[in-house]
Amino acid sequence: MRTEHSRITDPTGEPPAGTPGLRADALHNRTRILETAREAFSTTGLDVSMAEIARRSGVGIATLYRRFPTKEALVTEAFSDQFAECVSVVDDALAHPDPWHGFCWVVEKVCAMQAVDRGFTMAFLSAFPDAAAFEKKRADAEHSFARLIQRAKDAGGLRADFAYEDLILLLLANGGVVTGSAAKAPEASRRLVAYLLEAFRADRAAPPADLPPAPSLDLEQVYCPPTA
Amino acid sequence: MRTEHSRITDPTGEPPAGTPGLRADALHNRTRILETAREAFSTTGLDVSMAEIARRSGVGIATLYRRFPTKEALVTEAFSDQFAECVSVVDDALAHPDPWHGFCWVVEKVCAMQAVDRGFTMAFLSAFPDAAAFEKKRADAEHSFARLIQRAKDAGGLRADFAYEDLILLLLANGGVVTGSAAKAPEASRRLVAYLLEAFRADRAAPPADLPPAPSLDLEQVYCPPTA
DNA sequence: CACCAAGCGGAGAACCCTCTCCACTTGCCT
DNA sequence: AGGCAAGTGGAGAGGGTTCTCCGCTTGGTG
Numbered sequence A, B: 001m002r003t004e005h006s007r008i009t010d011p012t013g014e015p016p017a018g019t020p021g022l023r024a025d026a027l028h029n030r031t032r033i034l035e036t037a038r039e040a041f042s043t044t045g046l047d048v049s050m051a052e053i054a055r056r057s058g059v060g061i062a063t064l065y066r067r068f069p070t071k072e073a074l075v076t077e078a079f080s081d082q083f084a085e086c087v088s089v090v091d092d093a094l095a096h097p098d099p100w101h102g103f104c105w106v107v108e109k110v111c112a113m114q115a116v117d118r119g120f121t122m123a124f125l126s127a128f129p130d131a132a133a134f135e136k137k138r139a140d141a142e143h144s145f146a147r148l149i150q151r152a153k154d155a156g157g158l159r160a161d162f163a164y165e166d167l168i169l170l171l172l173a174n175g176g177v178v179t180g181s182a183a184k185a186p187e188a189s190r191r192l193v194a195y196l197l198e199a200f201r202a203d204r205a206a207p208p209a210d211l212p213p214a215p216s217l218d219l220e221q222v223y224c225p226p227t228a
Numbered sequence C: 001c002a003c004c005a006a007g008c009g010g011a012g013a014a015c016c017c018t019c020t021c022c023a024c025t026t027g028c029c030t
Numbered sequence D: 001a002g003g004c005a006a007g008t009g010g011a012g013a014g015g016g017t018t019c020t021c022c023g024c025t026t027g028g029t030g
Helices: A024-044 A050-057 A061-067 A071-095 A099-116 A118-124 A132-154 A165-180 A182-200 B024-044 B050-057 B061-067 B071-095 B099-116 B118-124 B132-154 B165-180 B182-200
Strands: none
Touching: A024 A050, A024 A061, A024 A071, A024 A118, A050 A061, A050 A071, A071 A099, A071 A118, A071 A132, A099 A118, A099 A132, A099 A165, A099 A182, A118 A165, A165 A182, A165 B165, A165 B182, A182 B165, A182 B182, B024 B050, B024 B061, B024 B071, B024 B118, B050 B061, B050 B071, B071 B099, B071 B118, B071 B132, B099 B118, B099 B132, B099 B165, B099 B182, B118 B165, B165 B182
């Protein structure tokens, strides 16, 4: 038998078990910190200081830093739920009977998430590129999305020269609109997405294809603004 | 007659006469500072420190600050040329015989300028919203652009529900793509612009107009990221 | 050619930020 | 009930930024 304090050992091996054996009060604090952080990052953006989050959570800075050794760790953890939601949105879209509508749905959904949450936008556009925790999920989502694209093309809804990188292009564009349009972000984002989806349609047969080639974008090599 | 040092009084009342009576060496420094700043802001973005600019210019920080009392002043001055170029691009477009091509031309041109100059993008998207020096020019450009839109609509090239705010939408989107795609910015920007221009065309008769209404964006109320 | 205001450089003030150290308190198990 | 590891808070280190102060240098003119 364990002579140590046999913490909340969490017999269910559930995924978010990032909290191995934590004393009850500590766990409570951790939860509060995460709530505060989510709230703050959502409304203000990623550039809320750690001191501010500690203050709003009613804990000392040291506590915050013991639970989340770096700011990056806190951000990663705070947004992991929404990130997972993104992934599941893609999977839902694959289940949609009409490939083109599935495609539109996922684009609209993810962009709407970006629009409503400033911090998520930044986190998503890999403001912290080495958030290894996201990598696996991102890879999965990429794979699923590639299938979604193929299906939508085959069904004739999506133009044939649509490239996977165009999704990143759209996300970056949407990110710019969202961070740029403040309170009006949701409407602005919706309008941009509507325009772009229209341009992505196959039926409006592409004019002399004067579309420049896709520049092989990669969320990894994305520039991260002055958040660091 | 003036008993003071009768500086370079600049008899030509040329517009950029922001330098009233400056000693020769001082003026030389000022020029060098501006060159350095333009270069630095272009490649690195607006978040180059004043100390760095002073160092690269080979002057002390105090000199830099005496010539440009705030960083904002320096940015404003550094980009005033390119800003003026934007304005003239719009005017050139108005001279173009084909309204739709004129419209496309100005959009492509301005977005290309954004794509090639990271600092200009930030400055343009009013990272410094109270740069009063820009206000007049901006107002002029807005007016000219409104005429351009009307002409393009009348000629049947531009879809009728295009709103002036869509230009801002496009600029913000382009800004996001540019800051997000680092070295590949020019290609990425060109591809985005091609997509959007396609969506703006009138001929591809708008489907059941499920386009959300334009959200009355305004470059004034634009959120400025963590540049300040 | 001498004078002196204009111009200069760099130290440092004041303010942010992230993250660390350490003495004190407290939950939990025996 | 008592012991002790786990948990805590706040001061402060170390880095960044913009911008200021002040004593020294120098261009240009009478």
